[in-house]
Amino acid sequence: MKLFASLTSPYARKVRIILAEKSLPCELIVDSPWEANTRVPSVNPLGKVPALETDAGEIFFDSPVIAGYLETLDAGPKLLPADPLERVRVRQIESLADGVTDAAVLALLESRRPEGLRSEPEIDRQIDKVDRALDALEARASGRDWMYGNGMSLGDIAVAVALGYLDLRFPQHEWRREHPALAGLARRMFARPSFTATKPPVG
Structure with missing residues (x-):
């Protein structure tokens, strides 16, 4: 491949x-x-x-x-449940996490527009999306080791990637302070070899 x-x-x-x-x-x-x-x-x-x-x-x-x-493909671990409805639930977590990333990307692109063309209200609107989605993900993660079920799923990977992107592009966004469950998940996921090997360069 x-x-x-x-x-x-x-x-x-x-x-x-x-x-x-x-x-x-x-x-x-x-x-x-x-x-x-x-x-x-x-x-x-x-x-x-x-x-x-x-x-x-x-x-x-x-x-x-x-x-x-x-x-x-015939390769473990399986990151989606076998049950169709449970699979949809995990994919919804993935979609919510991807939405955090989508909004953060749009906010970043807007912030890089030249002075006079940049829209601060649009940046704020996208960051509001990020914050609402993080609140929803925090509610799902609270009191759990994983976002869904008893092991790592695609949802955990997508959420941790979104949080890592916030750290990269918006280090001033103190999302950990109000989202302790997500902070714990991020700490565990960031320590995995798959995350350390794919840490993006700064720039």
């Missing part, structure tokens, strides 16, 4: 962590869709990473779809 990814993309990091947790061999092709000579549009018409090319030459994108594909 080949994974087209940027080293700072949280969505790509989620897939890289899944690959590491499942010990699946995959060639990492570092490519940023923001570069002029990017190859990303040739593998994903939306021009976004990550994109995964299977050994058979089939291409999957974006990160939830790739995660679902990797779950079909």
Whole structure:
């Protein structure tokens, strides 16, 4: 397999962590869709990473779809429950965590617009989304070791990746102070080899 990814993309990091947790061999092709000579549009018409090319030459994108594909392979640990309804519940946690990342990315892009074009209300609106979603995730995580069930799931990975992205791009956002359950989850997840090996570069 080949994974087209940027080293700072949280969505790509989620897939890289899944690959590491499942010990699946995959060639990492570092490519940023923001570069002029990017190859990303040739593998994903939306021009976004990550994109995964299977050994058979089939291409999957974006990160939830790739995660679902990797779950079909004969590789443990299983990150989604076998029961269909439980699987939907875990995927909803993933969706909420991805929503945190989506809002944080939009806030970052807006903050990088030139003076006079930048909208502080839009940045605040996106950060409000982050805070509401973190409150919802905190409620789910409270009193538990894992976001769902008795072991690590795709939900835990997605949540921890989102929290790691906040640390990277919004270090001034003190989310740990009001979200102790998420802080504990992040501490445990960040210590895993899959997370330490995929820690994004600063910049």
